[in-house]
Amino acid sequence: MSDEEMQRKMEFIIDQQAGFAARFGQLEDLVTRFAQATVDRFALTERRLTELEERVTALVAAQIRTDENVKKTNEDLRNLIAVVDRYFSEGRNGQSQS
Numbered sequence: 064m065s066d067e068e069m070q071r072k073m074e075f076i077i078d079q080q081a082g083f084a085a086r087f088g089q090l091e092d093l094v095t096r097f098a099q100a101t102v103d104r105f106a107l108t109e110r111r112l113t114e115l116e117e118r119v120t121a122l123v124a125a126q127i128r129t130d131e132n133v134k135k136t137n138e139d140l141r142n143l144i145a146v147v148d149r150y151f152s153e154g155r156n157g158q159s160q161s
Contacts, residue, residue, distance in 0.1 A: 064072075
């Protein structure tokens with residue numbers, strides 16, 4: 064093999080290595096961007112999950128208050144019905160009609 068052939072083969076190998084290095088750099092950039100996008104997505108998902116948990120907690124608390132209010136309203140309504148029922152069953156002014 065002549066010096067000229069050897070020189071061409073070495074230049075070919077160096078060109079190939081440069082191409083590989085450039086593509087490897089592009090792949091590293093792609094992997095870095097993909098990793099950052101994944102981390103960002105996980106962070107967003109975590110924030111959304113936290114917000115959802117807070118909303119569900121608030122909703123449960125509101126439902127508990129609503130249940131308590133309905134229970135009290137039902138009790139007050141039963142008491143009012145009992146008073147009205149006594150009023151009409153005993154007659155006006157609290158006296159039975161004969």
